[in-house]
Amino acid sequence: MTNMNLINWFRFASPQSFYPLAGKLVPLFWTLALLFGAAGLWVSFFVAPTDAQQGEGYRIIFVHVPASWMSMIIYLAMAFWAGLGLALNTRLSSMMAQALAPTGALMAALSLWTGAFWGKPMWGAWWVWDARLTSELILFFLYVGFIALQSAIDDPRRADKAGAILALIGVVNVPIIYFSVKWWNTLHQGSTINLTRAPSMAHTMLWGMLLMALAFWMYSIAVSLMRLRAIMLERERHTEWVKHALE
């Protein structure tokens, strides 16, 4: 039985058999993203109560927190696929890493942007050198570096491998960077503002956030799969199956 399972898994490791599957999955994930998004937005705008201290402005966190989560999760996923591609030499894994990177960078940028929107009314500043903000900014730089390195190398196989090494170096460095920035921040005592909110969050707020997080997950998967399909077609354009797939 285990043997069967293995065969089934590896079947979808080839672009040829994964391309139609991804094509079927994309509408599914888009539907889920829209459903969760609609429900999440409804809860976060109409159901969740106005915050006692922060007023209506706090509602940006329904976008901000899921975006921050996604930016970190996607980096891990990207490094995982890149590492897998490096270790097993599977083409699809490396394409997956390449497909995830722009979405991850988008999430990091969105997280910074919405964080600034939240910071202005709450702290009176668009930006403070808080540990989390700073490490999110550096995460964004790491994404940009990955994308830049991959696009600077013409040979896709070399680009995959170099990108994989960079992603793995980044994964090792992310905790080091986070803690160094955190200690740097506490040593400086620059901002008296702390990002950690009171844990007593209304249930509806939590629900809104979870629904929005799910919507972001589904959106990220859908978009990455779409991008993956495009990458597969581009890289395998000389093969027979692509010619058939496009007919």
Next chain:
Amino acid sequence: MNALLATVRRDLLLALRRKSEVLTSLFFFVIVASLFPLGIGPEPALLKKIAPGVLWVAALLSTLLGLPRLFAADHLDGTLEQMALSPSPLALLIAGKILAHWLLCGLPLVLLAPLLGLQFALEGQTLFILSLSLLLGTPLLSLIGAMGAALTLGVRGGGVLLALLVLPLYIPTLIFGAGAVEAQSAGLGVEGHLSLLAALLALAVFFAPWATTAALRIALE
């Protein structure tokens, strides 16, 4: 071990024949550091406050300047391929090259930094800590930079790309290095910062040559 020393000697010899390359990045360090007082103003109190950060950032940038040359010449004339084919492990030879790079680009910064520190109105003990933090930190910069140099070897727009890849990874070194000097000026303990810097160095000595070698093998394929 002999292979490592031979690589170091070879790289040092090559650098001595072309002194200008090494001197350029050294003077870059001096000039960048001298620009800040001109831009900000000559008040000693202010200069003393910004000195650790400015000197460390200048050291970081000047190390970055020498990095593209780390493997480029050897890659062009095929030496790197011969190294990969040689019986000694490639990682060892690469470690030798990184060591030579530090001796040429890092060590001079360590020796020169106290002089620049004087321009920034730093005092005796702080100058000593500045040198010590650079002594621990510049090898780290060379090791991390070597990974970036290997990844961008022979790539379009390599120099700028290298900066983009390497600078975010330099952040912890900068924080602890400049932090040590700042703590000393503020009269706080510096052991924590220096220990962390040394810990990072120990980690990098172990992992960086290995990752650099993996990246170089990809470039050589």
